[in-house]
Amino acid sequence: MKRPATALLALLLVAPLSFAVSPDVALARSVTTAHLEGVLPDGSAYVIDVPANWNGTVLLYSHGYLPDGVPNPARNAPSDDVRTSLLAAGYAQVGSSYPETGWVVEQALPAQLSALDEFRARFGTARRTIAWGTSMGGMITTGLAERYSQGFDGTVTMCGLEQGAVANWNNSLDTMFAIRTLLAPGSTAPLVRLPDQATALASTVELTTALDAAQATAQGRARIALAAALRNIPAWTNPAQPEPDANDHDTAQRNQFEVLREFLKTGLSWRQEAEEHAGGNMSWNTGADYDRMFAHSAIRQEVEELYARSGLSLRDDLAALASAPRVTADPTAVGYMSRNISFTGRLTMPMVSIHTTGDPLVPVQVEHAYDEAVSDASRSRLLRQAYVHRAGHCTFTAGEMLAAVRTLEGRISTGRWPDTRPATLNRLAAESDPGVTHGYLTYRPAPYPRPFDLPR
Known part of the structure; x- marks a missing residue:
C-alpha cells in the first residue's frame, strides 16, 4: 500500500529545521530532482536521489543480508514508499549494493563510505549526515557509528543485529x-x-x-x-x-x-x-x-x-x-567476526534504535545486548531504543521509520532528546503516515542469551 507523503511534507514545511546552508548545499537546491546510478571502484553499484527542495540532510541507507546468488541492486531506502516520502520532504538519499552478497560486513562499511563520498563529489558536503539501516544493515549502521563517527551526525538502526x-x-x-x-x-x-x-x-x-x-x-x-x-x-x-x-x-x-x-x-x-x-x-x-x-x-x-x-x-x-x-x-x-563486526558500545553521536517485539529472525532481545554494551561504556545518554508491537522482521510502517528519523533530528538539532514515549512516537508516525495503525509501545526486552562485547 502506498503511504501518503503529503502530511510529512506539510509538517516539515511548517516546522523546518534550522541550520546554516553552505554554498554547496545552496547550489544543490537550485537543481531539479536528481537520480544518479553508477559503480564504485570496488564494484558496488550505488544510487543517489536528491530532491529539488533538498533540506541539507542526506541519509545513507544500509540494506540487509542477501544470500549468495540473489539479485543485488543498490538501495538507498527501506522501501519505495519511504523513499518517496523522504524526497517529498527534502531529504537526499544514498546507498550502495556492497561488492558482494552474503556476510559482507567487512566490505560493506567501506562501500557505504565510498557511496557517501560519491554523493559529496556530486552535490557537496551536506549540512547533516545520518546513517540508517535495516537488519544486517542495522549492524552495518552501528559499525559506522562506532568506527567512523566523524562522518555522521547521528544514526538510526532498525531491526538490526545489535548483539554483534x-x-x-x-x-x-x-x-x-x-x-x-x-x-x-x-x-x-x-x-x-x-x-x-x-x-x-x-x-x-x-x-x-x-x-x-x-x-x-x-x-x-x-x-x-x-x-x-x-x-x-x-x-x-x-x-x-x-x-x-x-x-x-x-x-x-x-x-x-x-x-x-x-x-x-x-x-x-x-x-x-x-x-x-x-x-x-x-x-x-x-x-x-x-x-x-x-x-x-x-x-x-x-x-x-x-x-x-x-x-x-x-x-x-x-x-x-x-x-x-x-x-x-x-x-x-x-x-x-569480532572485527566484522562486534561492538564496544562507545557511541560518540546520538542513535535511535527500533525493533518489533515479534521479530522471529533477529529476536528483540538483541537490543538488550547493545543497551548493556552502551551502558558499560557510559554512553547511555546517546542511545534511545523504541519498540513496535508487531510480528515479523523489519515490519515497520513507513510512519514508524520516519518517526525515528524525526526523533533523531530533534536530538541533533537541540542537543537534547525530545519526548520518546510511545504515544509521542505514534503521533509522529501518524502525522507522517495517516490512516495506518502504528504500534510503538512501552517494552523492556529480556536479556540476550549469549551477549558478546569487545574488550573495553
Whole structure:
C-alpha cells in the first residue's frame, strides 16, 4: 500500500529545521530532482536521489543480508514508499549494493563510505549526515557509528543485529545444538566447519526431518519449544496472523516450529557462506550454561507448561544439553567476526534504535545486548531504543521509520532528546503516515542469551 507523503511534507514545511546552508548545499537546491546510478571502484553499484527542495540532510541507507546468488541492486531506502516520502520532504538519499552478497560486513562499511563520498563529489558536503539501516544493515549502521563517527551526525538502526556478529553466530549454534541433541540423538550432522553448500544441505535435510517428526508428538513439541527458548523466538511471528493469547501455548509453539523450520532451511547455508569469509568456525558453546539461558528466556512459561503436559522431564533434557559434547571455535575466525563486526558500545553521536517485539529472525532481545554494551561504556545518554508491537522482521510502517528519523533530528538539532514515549512516537508516525495503525509501545526486552562485547 502506498503511504501518503503529503502530511510529512506539510509538517516539515511548517516546522523546518534550522541550520546554516553552505554554498554547496545552496547550489544543490537550485537543481531539479536528481537520480544518479553508477559503480564504485570496488564494484558496488550505488544510487543517489536528491530532491529539488533538498533540506541539507542526506541519509545513507544500509540494506540487509542477501544470500549468495540473489539479485543485488543498490538501495538507498527501506522501501519505495519511504523513499518517496523522504524526497517529498527534502531529504537526499544514498546507498550502495556492497561488492558482494552474503556476510559482507567487512566490505560493506567501506562501500557505504565510498557511496557517501560519491554523493559529496556530486552535490557537496551536506549540512547533516545520518546513517540508517535495516537488519544486517542495522549492524552495518552501528559499525559506522562506532568506527567512523566523524562522518555522521547521528544514526538510526532498525531491526538490526545489535548483539554483534560473534553473539549472533553463537546463539545460532545454541539453537542448532539443541535441535540435534534433543530431536536427533546420536546424529553426527555437522553444525559447523561446513566445507561446502552440499554438506550444509545434507545437515539441513537430516535435522529438518527430525524436527518434522518431533512436531507430531507432545514430547517433540515440548523439546522444540525448548530449542526456541534458547533463541527467544516469540509467540507471535507472522503479522498476517492474529497474536496468540498469552496462555495459548499451542499456537505459540506451532509458530515457533515454523520459524525453526525456516531457520534450519537457511541457517546452515548462511553459516557455510559466513565461515568462508571468516576462514573457519566462529562459534563455540564450551562454557555455555543452557540452564541459565533457559531461566532467563522470554518464553520460559510456555516451555514449562508444554513439558508438564508431555510427561517429559525438563530437568533431564537440560542435563542432556549440559552433558552433550561441545563445539569449539577457530580463534582466527572468531577474530574475523569480532572485527566484522562486534561492538564496544562507545557511541560518540546520538542513535535511535527500533525493533518489533515479534521479530522471529533477529529476536528483540538483541537490543538488550547493545543497551548493556552502551551502558558499560557510559554512553547511555546517546542511545534511545523504541519498540513496535508487531510480528515479523523489519515490519515497520513507513510512519514508524520516519518517526525515528524525526526523533533523531530533534536530538541533533537541540542537543537534547525530545519526548520518546510511545504515544509521542505514534503521533509522529501518524502525522507522517495517516490512516495506518502504528504500534510503538512501552517494552523492556529480556536479556540476550549469549551477549558478546569487545574488550573495553
